[in-house]
Amino acid sequence: MDKSFFSRDVLEVAPELPGKKIVRTVFGERKEYLITEVEAYRGIEDRACHANKGRTKRTEIMYHSGGYIYMYFVYGMHWMFNIVTGPLDNPQAILIRGLKGFRGPGRVSRELGLDGSFYGENILESARIGIEEGVKIPVIHTAERIGIDYAGEYWSKVQWRFFVNDTDLVAH
DSSP: OOHHHHTSOHHHHGGGOTTOEEEEEETTEEEEEEEEEEEEEETTTOTTSGGGGOOOTTTGGGGSOSSBEEEEEETTTEEEEEEEESSTTOOEEEEEEEETTEESHHHHHHHHTOOGGGTTOBTTTOSSEEEEOOOOOSOOEEEOOSSOGGGOHHHHHSOOEEEOOGGGGTTO
């Protein structure tokens, strides 16, 4: 994976992430996880995107060019792991919702051992976490994003969740 992969529009990158591997290294031990589900959040016009409320300390990293990690804390208990995409000053990010064997963004971050210290880290240069080519998935499914009814009828219904089913992973 290189910078050009993440420098593209979120709606180009997101459908290509299922099947890629997250590689996490802790105390010299390397673990690999297959990405199975993601959601795209696209700029200030997307009412479900945190950047919709403007450039803040929280969203600053989303305004960088693709390849950085955007972490945020929800419900006082869960870290959410996102990867920034797109060009400079065009805030977009992909929420990692599922890994093979781990469904739900809170469970993903917990399994990977991610917290606020990863905010702003370059996933292409990090010694702690990276992303690599994985397996080719023949079918990527789409659906509405989860838990964003507050964004209104249109934004809560766009098909910007990309995922694979367990049956899609039989050979993997």
